[in-house]
Amino acid sequence: MNAAQSSGVFGLGPTGLVVLAVIVLAAAGFVLARARAMASAGGDARRLHSLPNYYGYNAAMMIAVPALGVLVIWLLAQPALVQNAVLDLIPQRAIAEGSSINLVMSDVRRLAEGLDVAVAAGALSADEAADIVATGTDIRAVLGNVGVALGSDVDPEILAAAQEYRSLSRLWSWVMVAVVLSLALAGMAIALRSARAGFRARNAVERGVLWLLILAASLAILTTVGIVLSMLFETVNFFSLHPWQDFFLGTTWAPNFRGNSELSILPLLWGTLYIAFIALVVAVPIGLFAAIYLSEYAGPRLRSVAKPLLEILAGIPTIVYGLFALLTVGPALVTLFGRGEEGLLGLTWMTGATSVLTAGLVMGIMLIPFVSSLSDDIINAVPQSLRDGSFGLGATHSETIRQVVLPAALPGIVGAVLLAASRAIGETMIVVLGAGAIAKISANPLEAMTTITTRIVSQLTGDTDFASPETLVAFALGLTLFVLTLGLNVLALYIVRTYREQYE
């Protein structure tokens, strides 16, 4: 909305300008504070408490941080405040017609922004936009010309509200500019006054850095909490529309957008776990053996080639593996096990190229480099002195690996396997392309099944109505998946921490 209020220079709105100004002030503060500190020490940097640049950093920090912080908070709070002020202008009559206050407000915002765009595009002058009257001009046509489509003709009340919205926004934006700039100037004054030889600028900057790091860490944690909370919120909505008994204990997954769906997680959970299980059966032995070979037997030349190669393999996007499942592994399994007519084994067991086995095998292949790379690091971390001790007692290389190296590495390897499991459970693209879309509980790995992740995708794509249980179930599924993988990760960490041998 701020870029749209293009009353500024260089096409920048008040926000852009004020950011630019703060940056310029911070740069000036840096130079001035540094110079002042040097001058107070008589030009001899050794008489300063800190290196000269620290005085500059301190000033830049004092100028920019409070000003920009207030700016961010202001930008987040202003729309809500302005909206509240405008609310009174909208008569009850405009709302009553089968809509809600929120929809009307979004019309107001749209219109206000449309007018701003029109001014920016030169279709209206700023004065015209401010004086425009609903009956006199065809606003819809004018705005349509600059690419802002309005749903219906414009009500005079709505137009009045939109005008009020514009002028309030403009007013508060300029107040914001004033506040932010004065904060920056105040910071500059304080920083410059304290830029004297005895001032512990280094410690002040250190504290600033500390707060920056704390801010980053808490942002990371807060976003996670936010994601979980939003999922939790939608999940609660879902359970108010759909019985939890059916979700957790039912046996059928049959979403029906006309209502009356059966939405049970069990068939999906079964498919997820079955595919993940097959993937681990493939990936864990192969990955582990590869890691043992690479870390214990392979020469340094082979290692230097094979290790990066494996890591590249781990970086291939999973959609590529999905294509591999769809185009290669699925048809190969069909040729082997037969569909309709007999396959190479003289059987007709498959019903299609998509099956639990297809997805499981390909997911296993995807996980091999993951498992082997992690295990390789873990095996390498086992101290050489343990191997020497075992060799010194007359053990062979493989006895040493089996009886000393692997037991010592076991907690780490179990952790790696659990991490691989949580990746397998969360994997989406391979199962979309390889496993099929039929939700059922069956022990036959040659049948198509489906997983939690693919159902989340299919429930949320296409025409969705965010008030129906068929859509909201996606959040319940997502939350379950989150809890499942979180549990696995916590367990992995717990095992690694508890059973890790403390070397040194």
Add this chain to the structure above:
Amino acid sequence: MNDMRLSERAVDAQNIKIAARNVQVYYGDNHAIKDVSVDIEDKTVTAFIGPSGCGKSTFLRCINRMNDTIDICRVEGDILIDGEDIYDREVDPVQLRAKVGMVFQKPNPFPKSIYDNVAYGPRIHGLSRGKSDLDDIVERALRRAAIWDEVKDRLSAPGTGLSGGQQQRLCIARAVATEPEVLLMDEPCSALDPIATAQVEELIDELRQNYSVVIVTHSMQQAARVSQKTAFFHLGHLVEYGETGHIFTNPEDPRTESYITGRIG
């Protein structure tokens, strides 16, 4: 070859356990051991002393062929144990290492129980005829390493949970459990406090009853306390070898003298 062996037999028929002849060791291009010949006696503690990097560990590791595990290491010359060339093609280094035990500088118990640590060698080599036999072997080894009384109540506790000195004695017990004939020790006390060092030294003196012990040490006092024979290495050469008392009181080579008096080190 054969003549030499005969002549040795004539001189010291039972006493020579290990005979090294013109041993050269290379790490890539680095010539680490230069033409070393030495006779090590049975039921004797032999100390290797010398400044850091002079090749003591390298030579020690030749005696049980631990150098085979280092890719770039090459050994030339002959080392005979009881008259048999251990670098002969017929000799399996793995079998050899059961006969020539080794204790390392840093205690390195396996992340297993105390019992399993000691039982490791006997199990690998099939030395026991059953559970109770294995129990006996473990107890005997732990007693011989003078640690039985401290651990007999917690044999199933992890070996890594012991103190440094206890860990080192556990490693010695682990080495003697396979009934070796020679025990090689590479600075076994350098990671230990004085009390633990005294315990290990006492133990070494007892082990002499049954084994030929070769110990690398940095401490001249330790060499003087525990050994009967001393070999002084310098820059890959064996400079002087003889009775410990003789070497410490009356060294023949000026390099030995300056090392012992602390002028090179």
